[in-house]
Amino acid sequence: MDFLNALILLSNFVIVPSITYGSQLALGAIGVTLIYGVLRFANFAYGDLMAFGTMCVILFTWLLKSWGVNLGIFPTALLALPFGIALTIILSLFFDKTVFEYYRNKKSSPVTFIVVSLGIMFVLNAVVRIVIGPNDIVFMDGSRFIISAVDFKEATGLLEGLTIKSTQVITIITTSLTCFLLFNFLNKTKTGKSMRAYSNNEDLALLSGIDPNKIILITWIIVSILATIAGTLYGLDKSFKPFTYFNNLLPIFAATIVGGIGNPLGAFYGGFVIAFSEIALTYAYKKFIFYLLPFSSDSTNLIQYISTDYKFAISFAILVVVLIFKPQGIFKGKVI
Amino acid sequence: MFFKAHNLSGGYGEVKVIENCNFNVNRGEIVSILGPNGAGKSSAMKAMLGMLKLESGTVVLDEKDISKLNTQDRIKLGISFVPQVNNIFTELTVNENLEMGAFTSSDAIKDKIEEMYDLFPAIKEKKYQFAGELSGGQRQQVAIARALMNNPSILMLDEPTAGVSPVVMQEIFEHIIRIKEKNIAILMVEQNANQALKISDRGYILVTGQNVYQGTGQELLNDPEIRKTFLGG
Numbered sequence: 001m002d003f004l005n006a007l008i009l010l011s012n013f014v015i016v017p018s019i020t021y022g023s024q025l026a027l028g029a030i031g032v033t034l035i036y037g038v039l040r041f042a043n044f045a046y047g048d049l050m051a052f053g054t055m056c057v058i059l060f061t062w063l064l065k066s067w068g069v070n071l072g073i074f075p076t077a078l079l080a081l082p083f084g085i086a087l088t089i090i091l092s093l094f095f096d097k098t099v100f101e102y103y104r105n106k107k108s109s110p111v112t113f114i115v116v117s118l119g120i121m122f123v124l125n126a127v128v129r130i131v132i133g134p135n136d137i138v139f140m141d142g143s144r145f146i147i148s149a150v151d152f153k154e155a156t157g158l159l160e161g162l163t164i165k166s167t168q169v170i171t172i173i174t175t176s177l178t179c180f181l182l183f184n185f186l187n188k189t190k191t192g193k194s195m196r197a198y199s200n201n202e203d204l205a206l207l208s209g210i211d212p213n214k215i216i217l218i219t220w221i222i223v224s225i226l227a228t229i230a231g232t233l234y235g236l237d238k239s240f241k242p243f244t245y246f247n248n249l250l251p252i253f254a255a256t257i258v259g260g261i262g263n264p265l266g267a268f269y270g271g272f273v274i275a276f277s278e279i280a281l282t283y284a285y286k287k288f289i290f291y292l293l294p295f296s297s298d299s300t301n302l303i304q305y306i307s308t309d310y311k312f313a314i315s316f317a318i319l320v321v322v323l324i325f326k327p328q329g330i331f332k333g334k335v336i
Numbered sequence: 337m338f339f340k341a342h343n344l345s346g347g348y349g350e351v352k353v354i355e356n357c358n359f360n361v362n363r364g365e366i367v368s369i370l371g372p373n374g375a376g377k378s379s380a381m382k383a384m385l386g387m388l389k390l391e392s393g394t395v396v397l398d399e400k401d402i403s404k405l406n407t408q409d410r411i412k413l414g415i416s417f418v419p420q421v422n423n424i425f426t427e428l429t430v431n432e433n434l435e436m437g438a439f440t441s442s443d444a445i446k447d448k449i450e451e452m453y454d455l456f457p458a459i460k461e462k463k464y465q466f467a468g469e470l471s472g473g474q475r476q477q478v479a480i481a482r483a484l485m486n487n488p489s490i491l492m493l494d495e496p497t498a499g500v501s502p503v504v505m506q507e508i509f510e511h512i513i514r515i516k517e518k519n520i521a522i523l524m525v526e527q528n529a530n531q532a533l534k535i536s537d538r539g540y541i542l543v544t545g546q547n548v549y550q551g552t553g554q555e556l557l558n559d560p561e562i563r564k565t566f567l568g569g
Contacts, residue, residue: 190435193428197436200427204419209411209440209486 006291008160014283018276020168020237023175026271027230028248029255030182031223033267036256037199038219039100041113046227047249048124051242052091053228054235055132057084058139065141073143075170075236084232088224095120096220104216121246128242137240140167167237178229179268182222186264191218199262247312251278254315258322260329269331274315282308338362338521339490341384344393347545353379353388354545361490361521366512368532368553369525370566371542377525378420378494380542384523385417385492386410398489412440416488420495420525423479426468430459433467433478437485445485452481455514473504480511484520491515493524497531509535530567533557541566 028050035043043049060080070076103116146169149161186192191214198205198215206212231245238244255274259266284304306314322329337360347353354376361367369377382388384395386407394403402410411417425433434452438445453460456477462470467478476496483491496512497505505528513535516522526532533539533553541549541562549562556562 190439193432193435194439197425197428197432200425201422204422204425205436206408207411207417207419208436208482209408210436 002291005158005160006288008158008162009288009291012160012163014276014279016164016168018272018279020171021279022272022275023171024230024234024237024271025248025251025255025275026268027175027178027226027233028252029259029267029271030179030264031226031230032252032256033259033262033264034199034219034223034226037262037264038195038215039104039113041110041117042253042261044114044117044249045095045121045124046252047246048121048128048242049088049092049224050227050231050234050248051128051240051245052124053084053088053224054231054240054245055128055242056087057081057228057232058132058137058235058240060084061139071142073166075140075142075167077139077232077236078170081228081232085225085228088228089221092220092224093217096216125242125246132240132242134242137235139240140236142166165237167233171233171237174229174233178226182226183264185222195219250312250319251275251315254319254322257319258329260331263329263331266329266331270329273330274318277318278311278314281305281314282311338398339523340394340396341380342394342396344380344383344390344395346383346388346390346393347379348388352391352545354383354542357383357393357540357542357545357547359384359523359540361523363489363521364516364519365537366516366522366524366535368529368536368539369523369542370529370532370539370556372566375542376545377542379545381417381492381494381523381525385415411486414487414489415492416483416486416490417492418479418483418494418496420498424467424475424482426466428467429464430467430470430478431463433482434485437482439486441486448485448487452484455484456481456511472500473507476500476504476508477511480508480515484515488520490521490523493522495525495527497526497528505531530557533567 028046032043032046035041035046057077057080060083061077064070064076064080069079071079099116099120100113103112143166145163146166147162147164149163152158152161152163186196194205194210195215195218197208198210198212202212234248251274255270256267257270258273259268259270282304284302286301286303289303339361341357341359344357345352345355357380359367359369359380369380371377379388383390383393386405390403394401396402397413397415400413402413405413425436428436431449434449435445438448453463459470459474459477459481462474467475470478480493480496493512497508500508509531512522512524524532533556536553538552539550539556540547541556549556549559551559557567
């Protein structure tokens with residue numbers, strides 16, 4: 001019994017949240033890695049691109065709700081998602097045409113591109129704050145729980161109630177579906193293969209007649225889709241606050257580099273590595289240990305490795321360690 | 337002549353690398369460009385591909401002046417190029433490498449891929465492996481097969497035997513002879529002058545960016561002065 005209680009506790013506070021958060025990071029990291037692979041720079045505006053996409057989804061959610069449209073037990077945001085994606089694609093292509101293309105034609109160095117993306121980051125940052133404001137916005141509707149603690153306790157008689165939020169299930173299903181489609185696209189279609197070819201060896205891709213402009217266009221479209229989905233899932237699961245999205249850039253970059261930058265599959269796994277490390281190291285294990293130990297302890301120690309305030313330090317530490325000891329990442333990406 | 341490069345001069349900025357070079361190739365012919373290091377062999381090839389800025393000269397493919405076209409447009413007209421290094425997609429499988437070679441062609445590429453595996457049986461059994469995992473000789477075969485995928489009328493090879501063992505070099509040359517039998521014009525830059533001339537119909541010897549000798553493979557091999565200067569006695 002106590003063992004089950006401990007397991008449920010761990011599931012509620014570590015396992016399920018890590019998989020959810022990991023999925024959100026994975027989607028984000030794949031986007032960053034694709035930009036790096038094809039356009040060859042680390043896009044610092046990515047967190048704010050996610051914020052912009054989510055903002056569009058929220059605006060459409062409000063519009064749909066004002067018309068009385070909703071999805072019943074599912075969040076209305078899922079219905080608004082395609083519209084948000086469309087606007088984000090337009091925005092990305094606009095910035096590519098007006099800003100990045102100029103530097104591409106000038107054959108600027110990757111460092112220049114990074115600084116340029118920082119500029120776009122600030123612009124997007126401001127746009128989002130002007131349009132929707134800097135405050136916390138909860139746009140989740142529909143049913144909140146798939147399994148709620150109270151129901152579970154009543155049904156099983158256990159001390160701990162297993163909780164699974166509907167946003168967690170939605171996140172995991174949406175991520176699986178998106179990744180399935182993406183990896184099929186990259187590995188099975190001619191366009192997807194040419195994207196990988198271009199990322200792998202640009203000169204030879206040109207010699208094979210692959211059109212770089214088309215590859216870049218498709219990359220921005222895919223990246224915008226991923227950013228909007230990742231941002232919306234994160235916002236549904238927690239809440240939407242522009243500053244949080246900017247902050248998430250760090251774990252996303254860490255995930256990208258852990259997985260090997262330029263390698264989409266690596267980025268996918270990298271997301272989970274970062275999420276599990278962050279959550280497992282900041283969880284207070286006191287109650288968990290209490291269930292497992294045969295004797296009771298009245299220690300005041302929470303048995304928490306690191307305070308949750310320092311969760312970004314974990315991403316940062318992993319980032320630094322990987323860059324020093326295995327700069328190509330776990331799944332052999334490019335060395336930066 | 338099927339392919340003619342006439343009076344090519346050009347270089348990088350102020351520095352002239354090639355001066356008044358002429359190269360001709362017919363279909364079903366192997367032509368080698370030889371010469372000491374830094375003679376401008378690879379630059380001459382790049383000039384014919386539109387990868388080097390020309391000051392003067394014309395490049396004619398099948399009676400059509402292609403001097404003004406960029407590299408990608410020349411490739412669409414049936415010129416294929418195998419660079420000396422980075423000539424495969426290391427992170428793609430062998431099969432995908434071949435598919436990328438036929439990127440611009442719209443016809444069914446399955447038969448074409450099978451044809452390549454008949455030509456290069458060694459890479460057939462590796463078709464689902466990443467090309468980056470293959471040995472040097474196999475990589476070179478993948479590189480040449482990729483270049484052949486879009487049915488080129490002329491194949492340009494930049495030092496196809498650089499950095500491979502003598503055994504593998506022989507193997508690659510045998511493949512090149514078999515490609516020639518498909519009525520493809522072959523132009524290659526080579527370091528291994530002796531061996532290259534043995535399989536070449538004709539050769540050009542380039543010194544400091546200029547054509548100094550030309551002739552059939554046998555003529556060049558038998559010329560005592562060329563033997564002494566370029567072929568090591």
